[in-house]
Amino acid sequence: MTDKPKPRGTQTREKHRILEEYMKAWGGIIIQGTASSAKKARMHPSQLGLHLVYVDCNAFRGRYPSGPGDPPNDPEADVVFGSPVIGLRALDSLARTAGRLGISLRTNAIFIEQDPDTLRELEGTLEMTGLGWGIKFTSNFAALRSREVALVRADSTQLASKLTAYTSAGRYTHSLYFLDPYGPKGIPLGFVSEIVKQDRTDSIINMPYQDLHKKARLATRPVRGASEEATLGNYDDMFGDLQWRTVAQRIQASPYWQEEPPAGDTATVDSPEARDAASLEIELAELYRDTLRRVDPELAVKSLPLRFPDRERTMFHLYLTTHDGTGALTMNGLLRKAKIHENEIRLQLQAAKQVAKREHQKGMTDMFAGTDLSAAPSAVTFTPDKTEIAEELAAQFRGRLVTKGHLYKEMADSPYTASEVDSALKLLKKQKLLDFDAEFRNSTLLRFALETGQPRR
Numbered sequence: 418m419t420d421k422p423k424p425r426g427t428q429t430r431e432k433h434r435i436l437e438e439y440m441k442a443w444g445g446i447i448i449q450g451t452a453s454s455a456k457k458a459r460m461h462p463s464q465l466g467l468h469l470v471y472v473d474c475n476a477f478r479g480r481y482p483s484g485p486g487d488p489p490n491d492p493e494a495d496v497v498f499g500s501p502v503i504g505l506r507a508l509d510s511l512a513r514t515a516g517r518l519g520i521s522l523r524t525n526a527i528f529i530e531q532d533p534d535t536l537r538e539l540e541g542t543l544e545m546t547g548l549g550w551g552i553k554f555t556s557n558f559a560a561l562r563s564r565e566v567a568l569v570r571a572d573s574t575q576l577a578s579k580l581t582a583y584t585s586a587g588r589y590t591h592s593l594y595f596l597d598p599y600g601p602k603g604i605p606l607g608f609v610s611e612i613v614k615q616d617r618t619d620s621i622i623n624m625p626y627q628d629l630h631k632k633a634r635l636a637t638r639p640v641r642g643a644s645e646e647a648t649l650g651n652y653d654d655m656f657g658d659l660q661w662r663t664v665a666q667r668i669q670a671s672p673y674w675q676e677e678p679p680a681g682d683t684a685t686v687d688s689p690e691a692r693d694a695a696s697l698e699i700e701l702a703e704l705y706r707d708t709l710r711r712v713d714p715e716l717a718v719k720s721l722p723l724r725f726p727d728r729e730r731t732m733f734h735l736y737l738t739t740h741d742g743t744g745a746l747t748m749n750g751l752l753r754k755a756k757i758h759e760n761e762i763r764l765q766l767q768a769a770k771q772v773a774k775r776e777h778q779k780g781m782t783d784m785f786a787g788t789d790l791s792a793a794p795s796a797v798t799f800t801p802d803k804t805e806i807a808e809e810l811a812a813q814f815r816g817r818l819v820t821k822g823h824l825y826k827e828m829a830d831s832p833y834t835a836s837e838v839d840s841a842l843k844l845l846k847k848q849k850l851l852d853f854d855a856e857f858r859n860s861t862l863l864r865f866a867l868e869t870g871q872p873r874r
Contacts, residue, residue, distance in 0.1 A: 424484025425497065428723035428732050435721075435735065435755050436595060436621060437503050442747045443619055443739075444469055444511035447591050452518050453858070463521035469511060470584050470592040471504040474573035475599050476528035478535055479542030491545065498546065500595050501528050501539060505548045505566065512564075523563040527580070529573040536570050558583040574604065577611040585615045594620040601628030603655030610657075610712040613738045622736040624655070624705055626698065626722070633665035633701075656708050664700050694730075698722070702734050709738060717745035717829035721752045742825030743835055743859065750834040801833055806841035811850050816867040822859030 425433070447469065455462040479501040483489035490498045508524040515522035530536040543549035543566065551565035556579060558567055569576070584592035594612050598604055603625060613620050629652055635645045653659055702720060709718045718738050722731040737748050809831075814824065821842070828838060842863065845851035852864045 422478065422480075422482055424487060425481045425499075426725075426732075428725070429481075430487065431723055431755055432597065432621075432623060432733075432735060433500060433503055435737075435751060436500055437507060438751050438754075439619075439621065439737065439748070440471070440504065440507035440593060441510070442751065443591075443593055443744060444507065445514065446741065446743050446747065448511065448515050448518065448520060448522070450859075451515075451520055451589065453860070455520075462519045465520075465589050466523070466587065467515065467520055468523045468525070468587060468590040469508060470524070470590065471508055471526045472580060472584065472592060472594045473500050473504060473526070473528045474594065474596050476501050476530045476536075476539055477599060478538040479528075480538075480545070494545065498542065500597065501526070502542065502546050502548065504593075504595070505543070505546075508564075525558070525561050525563070525565060525567070527558060527567045527569065527583075529569045529571055529576065531570065531572050533570055536568060540568060559586075574608040577608050581611055581615055581618075584618060591617045592619070594618060596620060597623040598625070601625040603629070603652055605654040606657035606708065606712075607654070609709070613709060613716060614713045616740050619739045619741070619744060620737070622709075622738070624702075624734045624736060625732075626702065626734045627725075627730065627732045629701065630694070630698065633661075636662040636665040656705065661701060661704055664697065664704065667697065698731055705734070706736065709736065713740075715740055717742070717748075719745065719748045719752055721755055739829075742822060742827070742829050745829035746825055746831075746833060746835040746838060749832055750836075753834075801837055803837065803840050803844055806833055806837060807844045807848070807850075810838070810841055811845055811865065814863070814865045817863075817865050819863050819865075820859065821853075821857070821861045821863055824863060825859070 448467070451465055451467045452462050455465055477499060479499050480491075480494075480496040481499060483495050483497050487497055489495050490502075505526055508526065512522045512524055528539060530539060540549065540552060543552060548566070551562075552568055553561065553565055554568050554570075555561075556567065556569050556571065556576065558579065561567055573580075580594075584590060584594075592615070596604055596609065596612070604622065609620075609622065612618060613622075632648050632652065635641060635649050638645070641649070649662070652661060702722070706718050706720055710716055716738055717740070718736055720737070721735045723733045723735055724730060725732050737752070739745050739748065810824075810828075813827070819827075824842075825835065825838065831838075833841075839857070842851060842853070845865075846853065850866045853861050
């Protein structure tokens with residue numbers, strides 16, 4: 418690969434932050450569940466053979482030059498590390514957590530990259546961080562020993578069967594896939610579906626929304642060239658059918674969605690064309706979410722739009738999938754925080770550019786000196802009301818006897834976090850509309866009242 422490395426954009430920084438936070442939460446939920454399972458089976462946790470696998474399907478170089486407001490992970494090399502290093506460090510941290518609970522945790526990572534030069538750079542990154550001792554250039558995943566890393570030169574979309582055979586082997590094998598294509602190219606649904614339908618697999622999928630919105634206009638052209646047909650075919654493969662083209666037919670040519678708006682472009686987030694674009698974005702984003710859900714009706718799918726650093730336009734949509742109810746509610750909290758954090762780093766980057774431009778001739782080194790970000794607007798976040806959640810739960814589960822874990826699974830598509838649901842459940846108990854034992858775990862039985870009287874026994 419001959420292109421010069423560039424610093425991470427705000428959307429990439431936020432993807433990486435979500436990956437790091439979600440891996441901690443994902444592994445923590447699994448480790449706690451394993452400890453609980455061992456206790457029920459009256460076994461020592463180490464006997465269950467817990468195995469966590471992280472798969473990065475477009476691993477890239479594993480490092481980026483540090484940019485404005487992006488403190489380097491390695492000051493000597495002036496670089497920040499990408500998803501492979503984030504994943505390996507998270508696995509090591511989870512192994513230490515498991516060890517404290519008496520769980521012998523086996524971990525592995527698989528990094529796939531098609532370009533040979535980029536793959537070698539990734540190897541160098543892992544060695545730079547001290548994580549390169551267990552590298553194997555192999556696709557024979559079953560031969561990996563604990564903590565070993567497989568580097569694979571391949572098109573990841575051609576490895577679905579090999580990957581899923583490995584990550585679904587064993588009752589206590591769990592996997593997290595990071596599906597982040599290099600460049601504006603959707604991932605074929607045939608590959609994605611093989612991944613997300615696995616019961617013990619979670620995934621983070623990056624969908625190149627802005628390119629989709631731009632290229633969707635091709636669907637309105639009566640005559641198209643071979644390259645244009647190939648572009649449309651890529652998105653046909655991503656959605657799995659042609660339904661998205663029906664939505665695309667409504668797209669009108671607009672400078673609002675150009676890569677670089679022409680001089681004099683006055684489109685704003687409040688303009689009619691911006692509102693039309695936002696409406697269309699919601700429809701296309703929900704269509705892809707529904708496409709993933711059709712793969713498996715039990716799949717919980719969450720999404721987050723990630724914007725350009727300097728424009729109020731969506732660059733990517735990030736989708737998180739899980740079959741675990743606790744995981745789904747955990748995602749809600751992470752995505753809320755991500756929206757706030759994304760807004761903060763975009764403001765920092767914009768401020769840094771302004772300061773750098775103003776002080777360029779003065780040789781100023783502190784790009785944020787004298788810049789007041791305290792008055793910057795913060796992202797608007799959803800704050801649910803505990804009473805409203807309680808009323809929703811009382812109506813949905815009226816007269817039922819369910820475990821807390823099952824309730825979480827039924828609430829997977831809600832916008833609430835696990836702690837918010839728990840608070841609402843405790844409120845219902847106080848109101849005598851629900852009864853449960855003092856030990857409040859996923860296995861705890863919840864007895865909901867039939868009406869407004871006493872809960873069933």
